[in-house]
Amino acid sequence: MKMLINVPESVVPDALRGMAAAHPELTVDVERRVVVRRDAPVAGKVGLVSGGGSGHEPLHGGFVGPGMLDAACPGEVFTSPVPDQMVRAAAAVDSGKGVLFVVKNYTGDVLNFNMAAELAEDEGIQVASVLVNDDVAVTDSLYTAGRRGTGATLFVEKMAGAAAEEGAPLERVEAIARRVNESSRSFGVALTACTTPAKGSPTFDLPPGELELGVGIHGEPGRERRAMMTSGEIADYAVGTVLEELRPSGPVLALVNGAGGTPLLELYGFTAEVHRVLRERGVPVARTLVGNYVTSLDMAGASVTLCRVDDELLRLWDAPVRTPGLRWGC
Amino acid sequence: MKMLINVPESVVPDALRGMAAAHPELTVDVERRVVVRRDAPVAGKVGLVSGGGSGHEPLHGGFVGPGMLDAACPGEVFTSPVPDQMVRAAAAVDSGKGVLFVVKNYTGDVLNFNMAAELAEDEGIQVASVLVNDDVAVTDSLYTAGRRGTGATLFVEKMAGAAAEEGAPLERVEAIARRVNESSRSFGVALTACTTPAKGSPTFDLPPGELELGVGIHGEPGRERRAMMTSGEIADYAVGTVLEELRPSGPVLALVNGAGGTPLLELYGFTAEVHRVLRERGVPVARTLVGNYVTSLDMAGASVTLCRVDDELLRLWDAPVRTPGLRWGC
Structure with missing residues (x-):
């Protein structure tokens, strides 16, 4: 299979270099693999952070910006990012109002975001998490216990992002995210x-x-x-x-x-x-x-x-x- | 080759029905295959019309709206639309200030847009045309005499569209389109x-x-x-x-x-x-x-x-x- 790539090993950092080149309104840390809106942290605003394996673009890095995510953590292709990325993202976007993690329901993502939430709390960042599990096709799958998280992630990130942009507090942003997922x-x-x-x-x-x-x-x-x-x-x-x-x-x-x-x-x-x-x-x-x-x-x-x-x-x-x-x- | 279609014969009208469903801000004439911005004709504004074979989406129908095209005429897949579509589009968007045709340089498109320009002039619509021919790969090709029109079409439609939206007269919109193509x-x-x-x-x-x-x-x-x-x-x-x-x-x-x-x-x-x-x-x-x-x-x-x-x-x-x-x- 032919691909428009250099070598398979550098696909994710290469793409992040391209995102940095094309989108000066984002801060892209290519080495540490975190994409952050340039004006973060926004005073008085809850931070929204998501992430997951690469290969689903524009999800998640392409949804970073005013009215949606404050930061995204891309993992390797179809592989969860690591807790370090998520903690770094949380620290970059926390204005003191707390951070919401939007987590697609895959075992690796859930484990790593849970660990990241604990680590971020240790650093004094208030964290809430919402699990996205909208896929009705199967319960339990190759990488998931329960329903998989798919297209509803965009809905959650958009609507919770809008609530956060309006200045809603963390409990409210979390409640919106949860309601969108359940709906x-x-x-x-x-x-x-x-x-x-x-x-x-x-x-x-x-x-x-x-x-x-x-x-x-x-x-x-x-x-x-x-x-x-x-x-x-x-x-x-x-x-x-x-x-x-x-x-x-x-x-x-x-x-x-x-x-x-x-x-x-x-x-x-x-x-x-x-x-x-x-x-x-x-x-x-x-x-x-x-x-x-x-x-x-x-x-x-x-x-x-x-x-x-x-x-x-x-x-x-x-x-x-x-x-x-x-x-x-x- | 598997495709997400009903039958090959209905691919273009099926897609137009989908555009009509998803984009209430557009007027989509499925039968006559013309996509028009809903508020056309806009008083005092030059109309921008383009079109070409389908299969290049979002070009051109996806570029209809304020600041870009006023109308688009989709042909069958990789096949020029017919003059009737273009005349109908011109009539739908002409506010009396004239219409610019943006034409990719393929033999069929050029012939049909030329004929449409004559027919529209007969109906009292002032028409100018700009040929897009940006592809440096080859001169003369399977469907083209001279260079083919490709990606620059987006640049021409965007920048000439902005000039038209600002109220520039037809000669000015045409000059911008020509300059963008030549650049x-x-x-x-x-x-x-x-x-x-x-x-x-x-x-x-x-x-x-x-x-x-x-x-x-x-x-x-x-x-x-x-x-x-x-x-x-x-x-x-x-x-x-x-x-x-x-x-x-x-x-x-x-x-x-x-x-x-x-x-x-x-x-x-x-x-x-x-x-x-x-x-x-x-x-x-x-x-x-x-x-x-x-x-x-x-x-x-x-x-x-x-x-x-x-x-x-x-x-x-x-x-x-x-x-x-x-x-x-x-």
């Missing part, structure tokens, strides 16, 4: 596997005529394999599965997320089918975000994340955000 | 071919260990094939080739554009190498945009577009823009 569910499909730079070949085997229903963002197995389906059939399955667990009685926010290797042309076609299913089920869609936001390297496929929203969450969603990967209203 | 040069590489829905198999044959240097955005042949190179070597070749023709004496704007199938993680690593080469050559970089903007379906690869900028062009670049694909400052 969100996701389901993803893969048409192809992805290839990590270290391995150089597809991470799993998916025959030409089949797709994986319920795949994880590292290519973890889903619910089942089937013969290839149309965009409309996939939308029926994915949205149907999400709605079974979410049971919205009001409007939802929809993320139609590309896995990385699927063209935007196809994602928009899939979006039409997602909207059709929601219309048929009587679920009003308040906002729709379409694009490659929580990716799995070059995997072809897509996921649907829905979040039940009320006026407060919608206001936080619409609030200004200025990051490399998500930007509006300012 | 821009691009070079692209492919690591894999792309697959069109209609064909269902790769559009050209690229062996596992080789890359295509100077590839076009439809997979047209470039300058040469070589054994796979590192990101740094590719940056040396691509940036070196662009600089030979561009010869900037001041700052440049840089677009590091993904072909569609290359992960953002790799694009950022490539950005670091592009910046290294420019630093070594003593070329200051005023702004850098990194991402999948002018794509070729699922092709893996990237291109570099540089534009010589002065204070005026930089101000137009930084001006607010609010489109699905490009958005800042508002």
Whole structure:
């Protein structure tokens, strides 16, 4: 598998050098692998910190900036960052109002963020943590006990980030994050596997005529394999599965997320089918975000994340955000 | 090749239905295939219209909105739209101040936009046209006489769009567009071919260990094939080739554009190498945009577009823009 890289060993620091070059509004510590908004710590503001394995870009480093994350810690590809990165990030963004860790539910991330929270508390930083676990495809998976954290991470980081930007205290930012996670569910499909730079070949085997229903963002197995389906059939399955667990009685926010290797042309076609299913089920869609936001390297496929929203969450969603990967209203 | 589609025949209208669902700020005529900003025509404003084959998303439909295009006409995949679409778009956006067509230099597009300009003039709409031909890889190619139009299209649409938004008259908007095109040069590489829905198999044959240097955005042949190179070597070749023709004496704007199938993680690593080469050559970089903007379906690869900028062009670049694909400052 050909890649636009130098050597597999330097993929993450190379990308961080590129982020530093392209985004002078961020402070990128390439050696220690921490991305921080340049004006951090912001006086009177709760700090939002996330992180996880690389390979899901723009998540998380591309979501650092006003209205979203204060800092992100990228690990190696599909590998948790280490507690040192997280403690350093917390120290860089804490204004004295405390820090919220947004943690995707993978065993390594959970362990390391827990350890980092203890270490940061030892340094006098108040830390709260919220676990994101929105993926309804499977309970317990290759790297997870319980549900995996996927597309809802973007929703949590955006809406908790907006609350923090408005000056909400830590308990409130944490409560928003928790509510967004509990109000969100996701389901993803893969048409192809992805290839990590270290391995150089597809991470799993998916025959030409089949797709994986319920795949994880590292290519973890889903619910089942089937013969290839149309965009409309996939939308029926994915949205149907999400709605079974979410049971919205009001409007939802929809993320139609590309896995990385699927063209935007196809994602928009899939979006039409997602909207059709929601219309048929009587679920009003308040906002729709379409694009490659929580990716799995070059995997072809897509996921649907829905979040039940009320006026407060919608206001936080619409609030200004200025990051490399998500930007509006300012 | 598996795709997230219903049937190949409906890929473009399906995507337009998805755009309509996701972007209520746009008026999408699915049947007639025209995407228009909802508030068009804007009183006293020159209208900007572009279009071309689909498969390059977000170009062009994703660049419709305040500060950029007023309308876009998507053709079938890699196929020029027809004059009817362009005339309809011109009529929808003309406020009486005239319309500028931004045309990528491909034979079909040029013919059809020329015919549309005549038809629109017959209807009393003043039309000017600017040809984008920034690709230094080859003169004359599969679909082109002269240089191909690629990444600079984004620069032209953004900066001419900003001038139009400020109320500049047609001659001025046209002059800006022409100057941006003449100040821009691009070079692209492919690591894999792309697959069109209609064909269902790769559009050209690229062996596992080789890359295509100077590839076009439809997979047209470039300058040469070589054994796979590192990101740094590719940056040396691509940036070196662009600089030979561009010869900037001041700052440049840089677009590091993904072909569609290359992960953002790799694009950022490539950005670091592009910046290294420019630093070594003593070329200051005023702004850098990194991402999948002018794509070729699922092709893996990237291109570099540089534009010589002065204070005026930089101000137009930084001006607010609010489109699905490009958005800042508002």
